Amino acid sequence: xxxxxxxxxxxxxxxxxxxxxxxxxxxxxxxxxxxxxxxxxxxxxxxxxxxxxxxxxxxxxxxxxxxxxxxxxxxxxxxxxxxxxxxxxxxxxxxxxxxxxxxxxxxxxxxxxxxxxxxxxxxxxxxxxxxxxxxxxxxxxxxxxxxxxxxxxxxxxxxxxxxxxxxxxxxxxxxxxxxxxxxxxxxxxxxxxxxxxxxxxxxxxxxxxxxxxxxxxxxxxxxxxxxxxxxxxxxxxxxxxxxxxxxxxxxxxxxxxxxxxxxxxxxxxxxxxxxxxxxxxxxxxxxxxxxxxxxxxxxxxxxxxxxxxxxxxxxxxxxxxxxxxxxxxxxxxxxxxxxxxxxxxxxxxxxxxxxxxxxxxxxxxxxxxxxxxxxxxxxxxxxxxxxxxxxxxxxxxxxxxxxxxxxxxxxxxxxxxxxxxxxxxxxxxxxxxxxxxxxxxxxxxxxxxxxxxxxxxxxxxxxxxxxxxxxxxxxxxxx
DNA sequence: TGTTAGTTCTG
DNA sequence: AGAACTAAC
Numbered sequence: 001x002x003x004x005x006x007x008x009x010x011x012x013x014x015x016x017x018x019x020x021x022x023x024x025x026x027x028x029x030x031x032x033x034x035x036x037x038x039x040x041x042x043x044x045x046x047x048x049x050x051x052x053x054x055x056x057x058x059x060x061x062x063x064x065x066x067x068x069x070x071x072x073x074x075x076x077x078x079x080x081x082x083x084x085x086x087x088x089x090x091x092x093x094x095x096x097x098x099x100x101x102x103x104x105x106x107x108x109x110x111x112x113x114x115x116x117x118x119x120x121x122x123x124x125x126x127x128x129x130x131x132x133x134x135x136x137x138x139x140x141x142x143x144x145x146x147x148x149x150x151x152x153x154x155x156x157x158x159x160x161x162x163x164x165x166x167x168x169x170x171x172x173x174x175x176x177x178x179x180x181x182x183x184x185x186x187x188x189x190x191x192x193x194x195x196x197x198x199x200x201x202x203x204x205x206x207x208x209x210x211x212x213x214x215x216x217x218x219x220x221x222x223x224x225x226x227x228x229x230x231x232x233x234x235x236x237x238x239x240x241x242x243x244x245x246x247x248x249x250x251x252x253x254x255x256x257x258x259x260x261x262x263x264x265x266x267x268x269x270x271x272x273x274x275x276x277x278x279x280x281x282x283x284x285x286x287x288x289x290x291x292x293x294x295x296x297x298x299x300x301x302x303x304x305x306x307x308x309x310x311x312x313x314x315x316x317x318x319x320x321x322x323x324x325x326x327x328x329x330x331x332x333x334x335x336x337x338x339x340x341x342x343x344x345x346x347x348x349x350x351x352x353x354x355x356x357x358x359x360x361x362x363x364x365x366x367x368x369x370x371x372x373x374x375x376x377x378x379x380x381x382x383x384x385x386x387x388x389x390x391x392x393x394x395x396x397x398x399x400x401x402x403x404x405x406x407x408x409x410x411x412x413x414x415x416x417x418x419x420x421x422x423x424x425x426x427x428x429x430x431x432x433x434x435x436x437x438x439x440x441x442x443x444x445x446x447x448x449x450x451x452x453x454x455x456x457x458x459x460x461x462x463x464x465x466x467x468x469x470x471x472x473x474x475x476x477x478x479x
Numbered sequence: 480t481g482t483t484a485g486t487t488c489t490g
Numbered sequence: 491a492g493a494a495c496t497a498a499c
Contacts, residue, residue: 401499
């Protein structure tokens with residue numbers, strides 16, 4: 001008997017480990033509920049709820065394949081070896097199949113399980129599935145992990161040209177087993193069920209993910225490059241939550257995009273090329289996590305930035321978190337995050353830059369807050385994004401390239417449509433004033449809307465000074 | 480995937 | 491005055 005252990009790969013289509021298991025023999029599926037571990041990882045309640053809803057949908061898909069889904073609890077992953085070992089003995093499992101995960105804790109968990117199974121004479125078979133290329137297989141000429149994205153991408157392009165990862169066929173149904181599936185819990189203690197409004201924005205299941213992907217590839221991807229930076233437009237794929245939970249695979253995404261561009265990924269349709277570029281950013285940050293694991297252990301990629309004099313400003317942090325900084329684009333973005341579990345990528349950069357530069361608050365505060373609220377929260381991508389914005393990471397924004405929230409707002413939400421959607425107190429303002437109500441002067445101050453909590457000019461200068469005063473800090477040349 | 484301040488050009 | 495350009499952060 002084979003055991004397929006599902007984690008962040010909640011689908012039956014193009015699933016490497018599931019295909020490996022079912023081609024080896026009769027298969028039973030397992031999912032572990034791990035509330036203490038999830039809390040320790042700052043997993044958002046909306047994300048845990050999304051996992052459970054997708055797990056329920058997955059149970060239905062597995063049912064069509066006659067694969068029973070067992071649900072077990074391992075509060076902390078340190079309990080995983082025992083829980084899985086006992087189950088394997090009960091069911092007389094010969095091999096446990098998984099898709100690789102790349103966090104430090106995930107690797108340690110899998111090693112612990114593999115070791116425990118080994119003493120029981122059970123095999124542990126892990127597959128490349130979450131990304132295109134095995135970490136450690138995309139390296140510089142001197143054999144180190146890339147630190148610069150464009151160079152990494154160049155090698156990825158070569159690899160894609162020589163061997164395109166292909167989508168794996170969905171397994172055929174097996175003969176029914178005399179094992180009953182477990183019920184999937186509706187809720188897990190410690191993770192509140194999100195609002196119906198939020199849940200309805202993110203319907204669960206492979207069919208929904210595929211529908212989104214197909215619609216995007218058919219109708220939006222051509223405009224992706226020109227539309228993706230405007231938060232009021234439906235210019236992005238809205239697939240991040242599904243990718244993070246593994247309800248859809250990057251290989252499926254790649255092939256859907258290629259089909260819209262005559263099979264080309266580095267030329268032709270600029271929208272397609274730009275979108276695939278984003279899939280490769282995702283790939284890059286996963287590789288960074290493996291090559292430089294300190295980034296996920298609350299350490300900056302650039303050690304010299306560890307000495308930065310981040311401000312301890314709990315009131316300002318709280319204002320940022322709650323969307324009441326007095327800067328409309330920041331507040332609208334944070335309210336979008338709180339209400340929907342998601343934030344447009346352009347806005348993630350703007351609010352991250354504002355927190356780490358204008359407020360000069362430690363990027364780790366922002367990283368943690370995002371993880372606690374994002375339905376698509378992914379350790380590698382979230383950490384990569386925050387360290388990019390705070391200029392502490394690989395290939396990050398130069399310390400002097402600081403976004404001005406007002407000009408970003410004017411540039412990327414010119415009519416104020418996005419602002420009006422999230423800031424009812426400002427709906428009456430015209431497209432000039434809405435970006436900067438404070439400029440209208442006290443007499444025209446908006447009831448219920450605060451004055452800006454920082455002076456943008458002074459706080460920008462403060463951030464520049466803080467970076468320049470770092471010992472041994474090698475300031476980059478402008479590019 | 481930038482912003483600012485200063486200079487020069489243009490009407 | 492305001493656009494266009496540039497250097498520096």
